[in-house]
Amino acid sequence: GQQLNQSPQSMFIQEGEDVSMNCTSSSIFNTWLWYKQDPGEGPVLLIALYKAGELTSNGRLTAQFGITRKDSFLNISASIPSDVGIYFCAGQPNSNFNKFYFGSGTKLNVKP
């Protein structure tokens, strides 16, 4: 079945550093969403992308819908301790409009 490969699985960075994570699929996707989940809470939507090549920002977060439509990237600039959490990608394949898939998450740790 369809899988989303999200990498890296975890990251340990210093406060102030920039962070980059990505999600790839084996097939073309129509939509990419990025979520953040804090410990003990549900995922919160950060950014939604609907067009190939689209670049969207939300504060220090920037996400891009890959031009091949098989990947998406999330960048966090100048990380701060409250960026700690798990970041998930989610996407909808072009082949089936009624299905969507989640990545397994990137766990971000920020050292003050």
Added chain:
Amino acid sequence: ETGVTQTPRHLVMGMTNKKSLKCEQHLGHNAMYWYKQSAKKPLELMFVYNFKEQTENNSVPSRFSPECPNSSHLFLHLHTLQPEDSALYLCASSQKYGQGALYEQYFGPGTRLTVT
């Protein structure tokens, strides 16, 4: 209250117990979802309700029984669970389901379930 709420936040139950999880959304959405989140695994979609009708059941064991009395409320009835069912159960809602678009889903805080 706003957003998506879930109760209880934590639940410990024995394998012979019967319990229910409750979800309520105040966003005016028409689709609601149950997910299971286990450690180091992707979110597993369990059930989808669109306009109160169940549209997806992803091969979930019958010991999990969903109920959607209206578009704002969703329940997950639990009975004779197994220890491997211990996980975070998340409820989500979206404006619609399917119809050619991945509608943005808004999640509740989850119920941490432990089966002993």
